[in-house]
Amino acid sequence: MSHIAMVSIPFHGHVNPSLEVVRELAARGHRVTYANAPSFADVVEATGAQLRPYRSTLPTTWTDDPVDALTAFLDDAIAMLPQLIAAYDDDRPDLFLYDIAGAPARLLGERWGVPAVQLSPTSVAWDGYEQDTAAATEALRADERGAAYFRRFTEWLTEQKSSVTDSVAFMGRPARCLALIPRAMQPQADRVDPAVYSFVGPALGARATAGWRRPAGARRVLLVSLGSAFTDHPEFYRRCVAAFGELPGWHTVLQHGRHVPRAALGELPPSVEAHPWVAQPAVLDQADAFLTHAGMGGSAEGLWAGTPMLVAPQAADQFANADRLVELGVARRVDTATSTADDLRAALLALVDDPAVTARAAALRSEVRAAAGAATAADLIEAELPG
Numbered sequence: 001m002s003h004i005a006m007v008s009i010p011f012h013g014h015v016n017p018s019l020e021v022v023r024e025l026a027a028r029g030h031r032v033t034y035a036n037a038p039s040f041a042d043v044v045e046a047t048g049a050q051l052r053p054y055r056s057t058l059p060t061t062w063t064d065d066p067v068d069a070l071t072a073f074l075d076d077a078i079a080m081l082p083q084l085i086a087a088y089d090d091d092r093p094d095l096f097l098y099d100i101a102g103a104p105a106r107l108l109g110e111r112w113g114v115p116a117v118q119l120s121p122t123s124v125a126w127d128g129y130e131q132d133t134a135a136a137t138e139a140l141r142a143d144e145r146g147a148a149y150f151r152r153f154t155e156w157l158t159e160q161k162s163s164v165t166d167s168v169a170f171m172g173r174p175a176r177c178l179a180l181i182p183r184a185m186q187p188q189a190d191r192v193d194p195a196v197y198s199f200v201g202p203a204l205g206a207r208a209t210a211g212w213r214r215p216a217g218a219r220r221v222l223l224v225s226l227g228s229a230f231t232d233h234p235e236f237y238r239r240c241v242a243a244f245g246e247l248p249g250w251h252t253v254l255q256h257g258r259h260v261p262r263a264a265l266g267e268l269p270p271s272v273e274a275h276p277w278v279a280q281p282a283v284l285d286q287a288d289a290f291l292t293h294a295g296m297g298g299s300a301e302g303l304w305a306g307t308p309m310l311v312a313p314q315a316a317d318q319f320a321n322a323d324r325l326v327e328l329g330v331a332r333r334v335d336t337a338t339s340t341a342d343d344l345r346a347a348l349l350a351l352v353d354d355p356a357v358t359a360r361a362a363a364l365r366s367e368v369r370a371a372a373g374a375a376t377a378a379d380l381i382e383a384e385l386p387g
Contacts, residue, residue: 001029002385005093006049006119007084007102009076010037010056013227013297014099015044017121017180020203021097023047024374025381033093035084035102054083061259062229064315067145074153077103081160084108095385103171107160115384118174122181122296122317125172126191137168176384178377181296182303182368185324198380201371202300204281211279214286218251218271222348223283223307226293226336230314231257234264236336237274240291243344245269253283281305289352291334291344294322303330306365308357310347312336329360 004025008014015036026032026048034049041051057076062069081104088108096116098105109116130137140146153167164170176196183189183199192199214221224240226233237256244252246269254274256265265274280298284290284305291310292298299321302309309331311322325331332351334344351357 001031002094003031003033003091004095004097004381004385005033005035005052005088005105006097006099007035007080007105008099009058009101010040011058011229013229013295014101014121015040016297017202017300018097018099018119019043019047020205020374021119021178021180021200021377021381022049023205024203024378028378028382033088033091035080035087035105052087054080054087056080061232062315064230066316067140067143067149069316070140071145071149073101074149074156076101078156080104081107095381097381100171106170106174107157107162110163111161115386116175117381117384118177120177120179120181120197123186123320124177124179124192124197126186126188127193128188128191129172130168132188178380180377181300182364182371184303184328184364184367185296185299185321187320187324199371200377200380201368201373202304203374203377204301204304205374211282212253212286215251219249220251220288220352221283221286222250222252222289222291223255223278223280223287224252224291225255225278225280225298226257226312226314227295227298230293231255232259233336234260236312237265239339239341239344241265241268241272242341244348245272247271247345247348253278253287255280289348291348294318294325294331296321299325300368303361303364303368306361308351308354308361310334310344310351312339328364330357330364 006022022032032049033052034044035052035054037056038053044051057079058072084104092112096105096109096114097119100120106116150167154165157165157170179197179199182201222244252272254272255278256274258276262274281301284301284307287307290302290307294311294313295318309325311325311331312334313319313322332347334347
């Protein structure tokens with residue numbers, strides 16, 4: 001069978017969406033390698049793929065400054081490229097799969113004559129995307145640091161003899177892309193080119209049910225999780241404990257991330273369990289509500305589970321995702337900085353007691369689960385293999 005190489009970065013929001021697709025390809029007998037940091041070895045190799053380690057330069061904590069974030073991703077891509085060459089030059093794949101932050105795979109695919117398919121864990125470009133987002137792009141270019149970022153990206157692409165030297169087009173206009181998100185989360189979905197982009201939706205597999213059990217006696221369950229990157233909010237977590245810890249019949253699962261020590265949460269009532277990391281899809285499968293930062297991964301998992309959501313966006317695409325979830329009728333907005341414990345409690349009860357939210361969440365759950373999934377994604381990837 002073929003050698004398929006997946007390239008991503010060491011963040012759960014970029015790795016988790018691809019795991020079931022990689023598992024399906026390996027189960028079909030393909031030799032799958034996965035370039036990522038050593039910290040993801042166990043996660044990757046559990047799918048049947050072989051880790052090809054690279055040393056990431058990405059920070060472990062993030063600000064909400066978009067230029068800083070873009071620069072960090074560019075720095076990592078530049079550092080990743082020679083490491084990928086060393087890892088694959090003597091074992092070139094038949095096809096590259098790459099996350100949106102795995103840009104060097106597209107460069108190597110073009111250089112080596114290897115097909116490259118992007119696996120997008122977030123929304124994709126539509127016809128007229130550049131015009132619709134021109135104001136935001138120009139605002140970045142007006143910042144001296146932003147202008148330096150775009151200039152440096154173009155210089156790098158030119159040095160690498162890329163056929164596409166515009167950074168926006170290089171990142172946002174792949175030759176072929178599978179979108180690993182619910183189509184309901186895609187802006188301007190009717191203007192997305194189906195010849196380039198295929199919506200295969202989230203594929204969760206065993207992650208959807210394994211790893212957590214609902215406590216006996218818990219009539220309702222709430223999951224509080226701000227993902228894996230923007231989690232340094234101890235004061236907000238304490239407000240969540242105050243808001244939800246004494247609600248009759250409720251059990252709260254609070255994921256506080258690696259940046260906040262358990263002791264910073266204070267004394268917890270028996271109805272609250274706190275962990276630096278939880279099996280999020282498994283909790284959501286049994287939850288009645290989800291307080292999320294509205295990252296695309298968490299948003300997709302919430303829709304998959306049919307769980308009504310409180311959305312508290314922090315950065316990047318999370319604001320647009322939060323707006324979309326509200327538009328879809330399955331979420332209400334809260335704020336990590338300003339929402340009081342009373343505000344949070346009132347928002348939760350209004351959310352779960354609204355029959356329209358419950359009905360809409362159930363309808364979208366059925367829609368998301370009826371979408372393509374890992375098997376269809378693997379079929380589409382195999383169709384791109386040479387020969």
